[in-house]
Amino acid sequence: MSIKHGLLALLRAEPKYGYQLRGEFEAATGSTWPLNIGQVYTTLTRLERDGFVQPASGEGDGDGRSRYEITDAGRAELASWFQTPVTRETRPRDELAIKLALALAVPGVDVTAVVQRQRTSTMESLQELTRLKRGSRDGDISWLLVLESMIFAAEAEIRWLDHCEAMLARRRRTSGTEDHRGGTQDQSAGTPEATGQSQHELGAQR
Amino acid sequence: MSTVLDIRNLTRVHGSGEQAVHALRGVDLAVASGELVAVMGPSGSGKSTLLTCAGGLDQPTAGEILIDGNDLTTLSRNAVAALRRRRIGYVFQDFNLIPALTAVENVALPLELDGTRARAARKYAEAALLEVAIPELADRFPDDMSGGQRQRLAIARAIVGERGLLLADEPTGALDSDTGEAVLQLLRDRCDQHGIGGVLVTHDARHAAWADRVVYLRDGVLVGQSGPLPEADILLETH
Numbered sequence: 001m002s003i004k005h006g007l008l009a010l011l012r013a014e015p016k017y018g019y020q021l022r023g024e025f026e027a028a029t030g031s032t033w034p035l036n037i038g039q040v041y042t043t044l045t046r047l048e049r050d051g052f053v054q055p056a057s058g059e060g061d062g063d064g065r066s067r068y069e070i071t072d073a074g075r076a077e078l079a080s081w082f083q084t085p086v087t088r089e090t091r092p093r094d095e096l097a098i099k100l101a102l103a104l105a106v107p108g109v110d111v112t113a114v115v116q117r118q119r120t121s122t123m124e125s126l127q128e129l130t131r132l133k134r135g136s137r138d139g140d141i142s143w144l145l146v147l148e149s150m151i152f153a154a155e156a157e158i159r160w161l162d163h164c165e166a167m168l169a170r171r172r173r174t175s176g177t178e179d180h181r182g183g184t185q186d187q188s189a190g191t192p193e194a195t196g197q198s199q200h201e202l203g204a205q206r
Numbered sequence: 207m208s209t210v211l212d213i214r215n216l217t218r219v220h221g222s223g224e225q226a227v228h229a230l231r232g233v234d235l236a237v238a239s240g241e242l243v244a245v246m247g248p249s250g251s252g253k254s255t256l257l258t259c260a261g262g263l264d265q266p267t268a269g270e271i272l273i274d275g276n277d278l279t280t281l282s283r284n285a286v287a288a289l290r291r292r293r294i295g296y297v298f299q300d301f302n303l304i305p306a307l308t309a310v311e312n313v314a315l316p317l318e319l320d321g322t323r324a325r326a327a328r329k330y331a332e333a334a335l336l337e338v339a340i341p342e343l344a345d346r347f348p349d350d351m352s353g354g355q356r357q358r359l360a361i362a363r364a365i366v367g368e369r370g371l372l373l374a375d376e377p378t379g380a381l382d383s384d385t386g387e388a389v390l391q392l393l394r395d396r397c398d399q400h401g402i403g404g405v406l407v408t409h410d411a412r413h414a415a416w417a418d419r420v421v422y423l424r425d426g427v428l429v430g431q432s433g434p435l436p437e438a439d440i441l442l443e444t445h
Contacts, residue, residue: 116422116430123411123420123432130415134394151412158411166248 003035003043008052008070008078015056015069018044030132030143032150044068052077096157100164111168119161126154209272210371210403211237211260216269218255218426229255230266231426237403239370242394244406244414247423253407254375256423260405261294261373262286273371291320295364295372297393299379301356303348303363310335310344313363320367334362338392354385361392365402372396372404378413390416 003025010016010024018040025035047053052074056067070078096118103109129151136144218230230252237243245253258264260271262278271278273293278286296302303312313331318324335341338358348356357377364372374393378386390406394416397404406417414420419433 119422120430120432123415126411126415127417127420127433130412134391134416151415154415155412162248 003039004047004052005078005081007040007043007047008074008081011053011068011070012075012078015067017061017065017067019065021068028142028146030136030140030146032146047074112165115161115165115168119158122154122157122161126151126158129154208239209236210239210274211235211405212270212272213256213260214270214272216256216259216271217267218252218259218264219267228426230259232269233423233426233428235421235428237371237405239403240397240401241419242397242404242406242417244408244417244420245423246408246411246414246420248409251423252426253423255426257373257375257405257407260371261296262290288320291316292368293370295361295366295369297357297360297364297372297374297377299376301348301360301380303356303360305348308345308347309340309351309359309362312348312359313366316363317367322367330366331362334366335359337365338362352385353381354388357381357385357389358392361389361396365396365400370402372402374404375407376409377406378408378410383412386410386413 006025006028007021010021010028016024018037021044022035022037022040025033025040044053048055048068050073052071053068054071056069058067100111100114103111103114129147133144133147133151136147138144213233213235216230216233216235217228220227220229233252233256235243235256245256247253255264259266262271262273266279269279273289276285276289278289281289304315307315310328310331313334314322314324314327317327317330322330332341332344335344338361340355340358340362343351343355343359348359351359357380360377364374372393377393378389381389390413393404393406396402404417406414408414417433419431421428422430
């Protein structure tokens with residue numbers, strides 16, 4: 001995804017001012033991808049350079065700003081974007097997977113505790129997304145789609161962390177070791193003591 | 207807000223000697239009125255044992271379970287049964303409805319068992335069915351209902367009367383995703399609008415995220431928590 005294609009998509013129906021594009025982009029994505037006006041105009045300048053947009057005919061607004069319209073080349077570029085699936089290979093590398101892989105490879109890291117901390121954090125994100133979903137209106141279909149995408153991603157990450165934990169536990173059992181710490185074995189791994197929290201802090205809440 | 211459920215140092219051991227299985231090991235968990243707490247953990251981590259002990263359906267090996275300040279571990283069996291009927295509602299994955307009774311009769315049953323007259327019990331039951339949005343199914347039998355309708359019925363039975371604590375064990379496990387979310391919305395609304403405390407046992411992160419707090423059990427021990435800490439008055443209340 002690029003801002004470039006997002007702006008082309010918004011220009012497909014009619015010419016728009018930069019500030020209009022910014023507002024509509026944020027409305028469509030539920031403000032999950034905030035844009036500053038500078039980014040919008042920089043992108044429009046590049047799109048104009050590449051022949052995908054051009055200043056629309058007619059008068060500008062009172063501040064001298066012009067509307068932009070999509071060109072035929074821009075329409076073709078946009079159609080190509082919609083027709084091309086986003087491949088997983090083009091997405092950024094997963095920092096969390098790399099972090100866990102390194103935690104296993106490096107001596108002295110409590111991998112179980114790393115998994116639990118991440119699960120706690122991801123669940124808090126999932127709780128916040130769920131709150132946003134409960135508070136959104138049925139009419140906000142674009143925003144709901146974006147929100148559901150993030151909910152599914154958070155849910156998948158938690159399931160993957162559960163899977164990692166189960167794999168580590170299985171491996172401990174089969175190898176006869178107590179924990180996966182690259183040499184240092186500790187029975188308390190992943191327990192509240194190991195993660196720096198007491199039972200009282202975790203559950204008592206009184 | 208007040209504390210509805212206060213579990214202190216709860217331990218449950220099944221069997222003895224070398225065969226002993228430690229289902230729970232010194233668990234502390236407090237639930238405030240209006241708060242929904244989800245309990246997550248792998249199979250065998252002690253989730254369901256925690257819930258059955260909290261509801262007085264199982265006797266812990268050690269520890270205290272206070273509901274509205276009454277310690278279940280020190281009450282007589284009859285007193286625990288009475289407290290269960292009046293203050294605790296249960297929702298199970300497999301609904302646990304009585305097939306020979308209609309929907310409204312299923313909901314009215316716990317009230318009638320507790321001495322409420324049949325006519326009054328039916329009136330309360332109809333109100334509960336209205337609250338879970340299935341008033342038109344009052345005279346239908348559970349076997350003639352969909353899974354989602356049966357779970358709504360089970361929730362109506364769990365909330366009828368003056369219940370202060372709602373315990374739900376995988377209530378969405380037998381439902382599709384959309385129906386499951388509708389059931390969670392009901393549980394959430396009940397806590398938000400009626401100030402009851404809820405405990406939701408689930409293995410599903412998406413569903414756990416409807417809770418105010420999520421606590422994690424592993425091998426009978428609480429190992430983590432997601433979500434905001436309760437307000438200061440709750441933290442201070444029992445100290």
